[in-house]
Amino acid sequence: MNGAHDMGGMHGFGPVSVEPDEPWFHGEWEKKVFGLTLACGGLGQWTIDQGRYARENQPPGRYLQSTYYELWLHGLETLLVEKGLVTADELDTGKASGPSNLSALPADRVFKALQQGSPYTRAIDTPARFAVGDRVRVINAHPKGHTRMPRYVRGHVGTVVMHHGAHVFADASAAGDHSIAHHLYNVAFTAEELWGPDGQGGAVHLDLWDPYLEPA
Amino acid sequence: MAEHDHSHDHAHDHDHPRLSELQLRVKSLESLLVEKGLVDPAALDVFIDTYETKVGPRNGAGVVAKAWVDPDFKRWLLRDAGAAIKSFGFEGRQGEHMVALENTDRVHHMVVCTLCSCYPWPVLGLPPVWYKSAPYRARAISDPRGVLADFGTTLADGVEIKVWDSTAELRYLVIPQRPAGTEHLSEEGLAGIVTRNAMIGVETLSYPPKPGVETVA
Structure with missing residues (x-):
């Protein structure tokens, strides 16, 4: 899609600004969005490209005004509902209407999953x-x-x-x-x-x- | 750095309502996913801890230092980066298909992902905010010398710049030039003077490191 994410060659964004001693995450919520995205990705219900599309498929103005992990959060919520893992109502209320029939990736398998990656x-x-x-x-x-x-x-x-x-x-x-x-x-x-x-x-x-x- | 640019990079303290709304939204999502059995809270912690404390540019710096001291290893790295890097135990997610690019007196390599934020996680960890930001993604390919100047980096006239836009699942690691005056340093000492930014290709290295430069040591 010809979206705002395809920004190579655009003008007007100003200089690159570098944050000294930048932490890996800015605040607890960014950590959680990162971890939840990887954990849900581990359920195998979507491909990495579906993940990218869910983040970029937004009105250009909103994409450009979103911070990086806001884009991730939007992508994750979109895919969870699209793939029927949670309902829109559950997402709104934060309350489960019932358990999922999928099983979570257990903690002791995370390291191996990351190390194996997913060859293309x-x-x-x-x-x-x-x-x-x-x-x-x-x-x-x-x-x-x-x-x-x-x-x-x-x-x-x-x-x-x-x-x-x-x-x-x-x-x-x-x-x-x-x-x-x-x-x-x-x-x-x-x-x-x-x-x-x-x-x-x-x-x-x-x-x-x-x-x-x-x-x- | 202009405040209005910065606020686009991450939700900021002066942006309280938006930030607290986000925090609540994420908390609610986390508890929903745990309640439904889709996320194991302990697994969530392992994912975060891995990229906060275990994987980072120290990995890449070790690879670079070995390439500087061991010509056979450097040849292997340039021919088959995936295998050479795996010999350190660095492999997996977002590093499944690696290519190493050697900077020389004639060619300077620089890496970007204009479409999102593709980055070689096993050797560099997670990308910094600037790498994922619009100014870098927009200008690295069309104004590389201007971007290098933003980092205080000037290349000699006649050095050719090659910019690598990570549009597929290949991930690129730049092998910076070994600075002069480092002949006495051990492999470990050399790894300590490498910077993450040099392995992305936006800095060159000097010894002793310039004030303010963040090495991996």
């Missing part, structure tokens, strides 16, 4: 369309759902510099289908290609799936 590489039969050194153009498309093809790179030509093998395709995974994988490439774009005369030299590298690309 898949074996697929389709041969790779591109090789390192190939020139490719990012397609001009504006999908309304989740995509990892930022606006600033669409229509631009770059060079394939790495082939990462086939990875779970974010766009499909955000729609709930974790079974689709496509070849994933790292593509380098010159700053001049992306920003014209305002480019500062150098290059920007993005990881882009096969369906985002066409031969150039």
